[in-house]
Amino acid sequence: MIVNVKATHEPALKVRAALAFVIAWVGIVIEPRGANAQNLPLIRDTEIEQLLSDYAKPIFRAAGLGSGRVTVRIVRNEAFNAFVLDGNNVFMHTGSLLQAKTPNEVIGVIAHEAGHIAGGHLASLRARIAKDQTRALLTQIIGIGAMIAGGVAGGDGGREAMSGGQAVLQGGNELILRGLLSERRSQESAADQAGLQYLNTTKQSGQGMLATFERFQEQEYISDQYKDPFVRSHPVATDRINRLRDLVSKSPYYSQLDSPALQLRHDLMRAKLSGYLERPTTVFNRYPASDTSLPGRYARAIARFFQGGSGALDAALQDIDGLIRENPQSPYFYELRADLLMRSGKNAEAVPYLRQALKLAPESSLIRVQLATALQQTNAPADVTAAVDLLRKSLIDDQNSRAYRMLANAYYKQGKGPEADAMTAQAYFLEGNLKQAQIFAKRAQPKLRSGSPEWIKNDDIINYRPPA
Numbered sequence: 001m002i003v004n005v006k007a008t009h010e011p012a013l014k015v016r017a018a019l020a021f022v023i024a025w026v027g028i029v030i031e032p033r034g035a036n037a038q039n040l041p042l043i044r045d046t047e048i049e050q051l052l053s054d055y056a057k058p059i060f061r062a063a064g065l066g067s068g069r070v071t072v073r074i075v076r077n078e079a080f081n082a083f084v085l086d087g088n089n090v091f092m093h094t095g096s097l098l099q100a101k102t103p104n105e106v107i108g109v110i111a112h113e114a115g116h117i118a119g120g121h122l123a124s125l126r127a128r129i130a131k132d133q134t135r136a137l138l139t140q141i142i143g144i145g146a147m148i149a150g151g152v153a154g155g156d157g158g159r160e161a162m163s164g165g166q167a168v169l170q171g172g173n174e175l176i177l178r179g180l181l182s183e184r185r186s187q188e189s190a191a192d193q194a195g196l197q198y199l200n201t202t203k204q205s206g207q208g209m210l211a212t213f214e215r216f217q218e219q220e221y222i223s224d225q226y227k228d229p230f231v232r233s234h235p236v237a238t239d240r241i242n243r244l245r246d247l248v249s250k251s252p253y254y255s256q257l258d259s260p261a262l263q264l265r266h267d268l269m270r271a272k273l274s275g276y277l278e279r280p281t282t283v284f285n286r287y288p289a290s291d292t293s294l295p296g297r298y299a300r301a302i303a304r305f306f307q308g309g310s311g312a313l314d315a316a317l318q319d320i321d322g323l324i325r326e327n328p329q330s331p332y333f334y335e336l337r338a339d340l341l342m343r344s345g346k347n348a349e350a351v352p353y354l355r356q357a358l359k360l361a362p363e364s365s366l367i368r369v370q371l372a373t374a375l376q377q378t379n380a381p382a383d384v385t386a387a388v389d390l391l392r393k394s395l396i397d398d399q400n401s402r403a404y405r406m407l408a409n410a411y412y413k414q415g416k417g418p419e420a421d422a423m424t425a426q427a428y429f430l431e432g433n434l435k436q437a438q439i440f441a442k443r444a445q446p447k448l449r450s451g452s453p454e455w456i457k458n459d460d461i462i463n464y465r466p467p468a
Helices: 009-026 046-062 094-099 103-118 121-153 155-201 207-221 229-233 238-250 260-277 280-286 294-307 312-326 331-343 347-360 365-376 381-397 401-413 417-430 434-447 453-463
Strands: 003-005 042-044 071-075 082-084 089-093
Touching (some): 046 331, 046 365, 082 103, 089 094, 089 103, 103 121, 121 155, 155 207, 207 238, 260 280, 294 331, 312 331, 331 365, 347 365, 417 434
Parallel strands (some): 071 089
Antiparallel strands (some): 082 089
């Protein structure tokens, strides 16, 4: 079940702090309308997140980034791109996942981004930019001073002075830009080499990484308006490609292929993304009826539902039931069936399928939240109590605003207003809406037991001050 969410509070704050750096350097393009530093269009899905985690964990260990320190987050955007904003997250566009035909291509991109994190490149560039901003300010003061002097003098001499001031501004900025571009190119090459080292350590081929950069090399000389964001953020110079090709070909794991089981999971991920995010007509063209593979039927089952019309739900459920019969141990087919039922207002019917999905994937916080959501809709006191237990358990491992909001709803139904307000405050805080978070926290705190975990969390929100 793919769920659209906003960026959580932690990355939102870091995005805001790094926004000028991102625009100038990483070249990120967040295309959905209204997206901004506080509203990255992220999506959540257990199946996809688990697969990306399985891709990334060996790479992160090889990079010395530990286990659980770095998370791969999914940005809903059809363009091919991946980027890092800090040392804790790798952001991957859905377009990258849809376009990458093999696991190795995605793993290669993750390895490259891990090279940036392990190399401390973001910290280095931030320090460089901070230094260069001071230099830029000085050149601007000098340039503006010359322009003002020219304006006062008037005549030919004044025009010459003003022209000289503009030249100082342009020359200073160009000097800074060239220096930063040089450092950027050096870091991209270093990330390539580090990424290939991680791939060798984990006995994986570098062909996926090479294929990704070769795919976009041809875009180097076209207008930025038409370039893929990945190209703008990862310049692919010819000498860099040649060096990368040479290193990849010399790897003892050059011919290593992804296992069939991993390839199938990758294909199922792409089918799921297509079914949920693309128009049904696009899905049916991409996965025609002649495609009887598991991924093909997966994508079409989802698309049938979103195609709408009379009998759409029944047709989709019939397809999903066929998938379940052939793969009774897959939690994600049960989860999909439940999701389509809930989207059709049949929450009670979804409950047994979500229970089975959770039984097969007991560590899934997102499935736990979905089950709690379905139970709440019955309004039966026992179901609401069960939903509270599920949500509280989910939040131990996965702090997400949707779970906090569902928990707030459950507390309201139980008549626990202060606890409900406290959970709403947590949801707003994670979404980066500090003003609303503090309003609800101040409302809740006087009625909470002093020193309790909820009281402490709300006190932290009330006293939180965002970085300048």
